[in-house]
Amino acid sequence: MEFQISNRMRGMKPSIIREILKQMSDPELISFAGGNPAADSFPAADIARFSAELLENDPVGVLQYSVTEGVPAAREAVRKFANRHDEVVKDNDDLILVSGSQQILDFVTKCLCNEGDVVAVENPAFLGAFLSFRCYGAKLVGVSMEEDGVDLTELEKVFSANPKPRFFYCIPNFQNPTGRTMSAEKRKAVYELSVKYGVPILEDDPYGELRISGQPVAPIKSLDITGNVIYAASFSKIMCPGMRLAYCVCDKALMKSLVIAKQGSDVHTNVWSQRICAQLLTRTDMDRHIEEIRQIYREKAEYMMRLLDEKCPQIRYVRPEGGMFLWGTLPDGIDMQEFVKRCLERKLAVVPGNAFLVDETQPCQNFRMNFSTPTKANIEKGVEIMAAVLAEMDR
């Protein structure tokens, strides 16, 4: 039969990155396209040990149904972890464990957005977030990025427009794709605008723990005395992504709706993941583990930047203080799509920058490079491919 797809899903396309990754069965292809954490950063031995213990000592507890909000002991361990530097979980907040932080974007939109409503987003930003929002028929309004985060003048304009946005989506730490970090001053200003105009902030912080240089900046959520901020963080980058585990912190009243949304979607999060997470948080030195990951990423990022400076001086980029990505800018006169295509022909995948724009048809000289996944040898080969393509296109 011919299915009639709903208005909200009609015309939706799969994520370009996931499609690129699916075609990557070619083992010779070097990928700067993904956003996978470095596999050597996984605490695999600890996970194996805790998994064996849990399945030996409490199999029913791991294998039976659990509650939607999350396994109580795991929630408590995550609450302590979230609050170890700054007060992220306030007295009036609740914390839920979810099946990856994408699910938070899904549920927040489900609970706050009617079809046709406006959602304000950093532009460019994480394209998976755009997908989640658009799956509910949200209309995205982009706010430009400056070196130290979102453009405040533009943001106030968007917040004061009629209709006003249902929420503002931002990634303050090592933003995907630009790698930029929102300054402390700007976080305060963004929060104040949120309060002034009554627009909630959806603060997505998947990379916050991955700082490789500079000083930590407290999450916007830590400034939140009014309950305006919905905070999303993930264990994908500091434990592992295959276990699909993330957490959301927000005002208790909103949390009630998010819990119902989760009941209606996947009932509860995989229990094995939650229990492993609780073990890792309470029985290992997570901060030491995080420092080890940082060291891996610091080396890879610096290696990639050094090679880029050396071999591709035409490519500009802002040195990120953390995260997983470099956001390259090609000189005028080099066609970005053609550059990406020629890289792929030489077996290097990068992501065309327009994929991260609210309006993909806008002119764009940017492309995204990931430094967390490739080996150093492949970083070198990849940069050499880019250099060769640039030389070829510069002629």
Add this chain to the structure above:
Amino acid sequence: MEFQISNRMRGMKPSIIREILKQMSDPELISFAGGNPAADSFPAADIARFSAELLENDPVGVLQYSVTEGVPAAREAVRKFANRHDEVVKDNDDLILVSGSQQILDFVTKCLCNEGDVVAVENPAFLGAFLSFRCYGAKLVGVSMEEDGVDLTELEKVFSANPKPRFFYCIPNFQNPTGRTMSAEKRKAVYELSVKYGVPILEDDPYGELRISGQPVAPIKSLDITGNVIYAASFSKIMCPGMRLAYCVCDKALMKSLVIAKQGSDVHTNVWSQRICAQLLTRTDMDRHIEEIRQIYREKAEYMMRLLDEKCPQIRYVRPEGGMFLWGTLPDGIDMQEFVKRCLERKLAVVPGNAFLVDETQPCQNFRMNFSTPTKANIEKGVEIMAAVLAEMDR
């Protein structure tokens, strides 16, 4: 701040069953309310063994990101399993692994239903399904249940109405809550109506493997030569629910939309669960394991029915051929809500039947009893509590 909840989620209430279960910290409470599989049915030793092997031999494969559709080897194993008796996965179908079968109900509604659209449902039926549908603003139209499944005259009326339903939701095997099984003739007739009126069928089959008596009836999906049927099945009842794993089979064109919905929701399903499932399906005798589960449930169901017949002859019920539930009918003159309340006061939880109705305010003499979770000793105690309450109310 005061959050403005979306129209679709405003007024939604949490599942009454989950709320009952959350309050069940009282260890003395006997629950006939849940729908948990018997913990002694979990293949815990095999899961522990396979988990250890996988985390030893292929930690990165288990812990890294994977693809939205599901781990290829797991999908293939599930496809074979699904087709071992009847052809469920047709040439023009695709199969996706999801985080529990509730997620299928979520994504199908997301992809097929606009706000205000009608979804036809068996009435009564699984209340979690009603929740998923209503989270998208669907308007539910109930179709009455007869002994051998849905009322065909009513169903045709609903299918031929204007507007016609976006899909028809049914649980042909050991329906939740009624325990009834749709006859082969009725399955054929329902499928023919689906084709005649162009209304897709969402066939939910979480209990299909749990037959305790009678002869198997092939899924509606096995009759499907037009692609009208979306088939949902779960590993929660034959492996374990904590791992949140289910699968959906449907026409390839629709599957494209479901995959995008999943990308925008939880990206992909927990990899550990998928890999464990593939091991269980390919390296253990699943049919033997399923026969063991059936034997556990057969004994418990028969024990509960025998005690009910003996101690509570006033309660009528249809003997189910499988599943997890008995659907009790109280005699006229016994107020059902009062009965449920008095049982709870004596520390027995059952679910009031109106919770499963499209319109909860309708008069209802039914209540649901689960026989898979309680021990035999607790089944006896629980039935005795019901007998005492009935004696008290009969006065």
